[in-house]
Amino acid sequence: MKEDATPLLLDFCFNGWGMKFAANYDNQINNELYFHHPVLKGEYVFCRNFILEGGSIESDGKGSLLTTEQCLLAKNRNEMNRQEVEDFLKETFNLKQVLWLKHGYLAGDDTDSHVDTLARFCPDDTIVYVKCTNEKDEHYKELAMMEEELKAFRTLDGNCFNKATWLAALRHHAISRRCILINICMKRTIKVGIIQQTCTNDIRHNLSKLHHNIEQVAAAGAQLVVLQELHNTPYFCQTEDTDMFDLAEPVPGPSTGFYSELAAGYGIVLVTSLFEKRAPGLYHNTAVVFDKDGSIAGKYRKMHIPDDPAYYEKFYFTPGDLGFEPIQTSLGKLGVQVCWDQWYPEGARLMALKGAEILIYPTAIGWESTDTQEEKIRQLGAWVTVQRGHAVANGLPVIAVNRVGHEPDPSGQTNGIQFWGNSFVAGPQGEILAQASNMDEENMVVELDMTRSENVRRWWPFLRDRRIDEFENLTRRFID
Secondary structure, three states: OOOOOOOEEEEEEOOHHHHOOOOOOHHHHHHHHHHHOOOOOOEEEEEEEEEOOHHHEEEOOOOEEEEEHHHHOOOOOOOOOHHHHHHHHHHHHOOOEEEEEOOOOOOOOOOOOOHHHOEEEEOOOEEEEEEOOOOOOOOHHHHHHHHHHHHHOEOOOOOEOEEEEEEEOEEEEOOOOEEEEOOOOOOOEEEEEEEEOOOOOOHHHHHHHHHHHHHHHHHOOOOEEEOOOOOOOOOHHHOOOHHHHHHOEOOOOHHHHHHHHHHHHHOOEEEEEEEEEEEOOEEEEEEEEEOOOOOEEEEEEOOOOOEEOOEEHHHOOOOOOOOOOOEEEOOEEEEEOOHHHHHOHHHHHHHHHOOOOEEEEEEOOEEEOOOOHHHHHHHHHHHHHHHHHHHHHHOOOEEEEEOEEEEOOOOOOOOOEEEEOOOEEEOOOOOEEEEOOOOOOEEEEEEEEOHHHHHHHHHOOHHHHOOHHHOHHHHOOOOO
């Protein structure tokens, strides 16, 4: 930036990471954006005689720049020696010092050791970096020497940089008792907010309470918020009553407008569950997902429709016709299904095979009062177990959000349903990360480590070993 605050737009040359890939179109982008489509504002500076990639340099904003010799001194980039490159960088970026790493290596890195995969500046004169603790690993020696170099670096005030380990490069493989390489990258996490609540006949009260609970989990850092099945109303499927169709609404409609505003207002991805009126006489049990800008990212229509005492859903809902399609959001691909779908492994598998990163089940399930205590324990255990099985079989986290509280049977034929709550989040090995109670309204915020899924799939390669050539009979109702 110039002294009068005018931005300087430096246009460097990109050669496809040392001529590994074609880059002729890449090098036209800046020119197009500045001269032909005036998106970029500032003073253009031609630097195309120097090859430079953003990931190859790291600045602390105070006059220090961190880089690697393996990248910037590679002969397939600039035919200059170290001093010539350093002089150019100092003059171009108004630097006080250039800190050169001679060591640092990651297998399969096409960039020739971009510094942004090895070490980064953080606030408070801190450098965060990759560390390997397994002496048998191919990275151990190089990363250990890089660590010693980092220890020797000094700030412009002559002080040592603070240092923090970025991510241990190796972990023990508990299955085969050997060590394997896992992702050496910044851990990707998502904070999930789940809302387990009661519902009354006062829909406006239900919406107000949902708003309050969404606000609470968002304030606690939730990025993805999941609501229970048919959360606007009591579970009306305990009886067959044509008046209940008045609760349905189009998508988009009033409820999508309400939840769209909440998603945008709190900057969250929001998973809702609505009674959709598609046309007169045609209704669906539909999950609608909103992205953090309030747009509808996608919807899923419940595929498996139960018809049991107190769960007369076939009277109300047409089976879904959108298939098992993950919904792309700014946080990733969400494999959203609804309640009864959670008992079917095929749906979870299809979502996983299409790239879903999380399996999500808004739910409304509970006990009938005449069930014995032993039967209640068996039912709840089966419900949790089958969904943990989806997590294990597919190497994906599972989120199940259930309603809670007693809802009477309007017909009086049964004693109503005691919804059993127990909303939970499971990791990709089926491990329970958080679980609500069976009686209370609860808001929970749970952090998901999204990098674990790939690691687990490497340890347990179930997708690799599937005998898809022998599965054709799975499309039959029964093999007889």
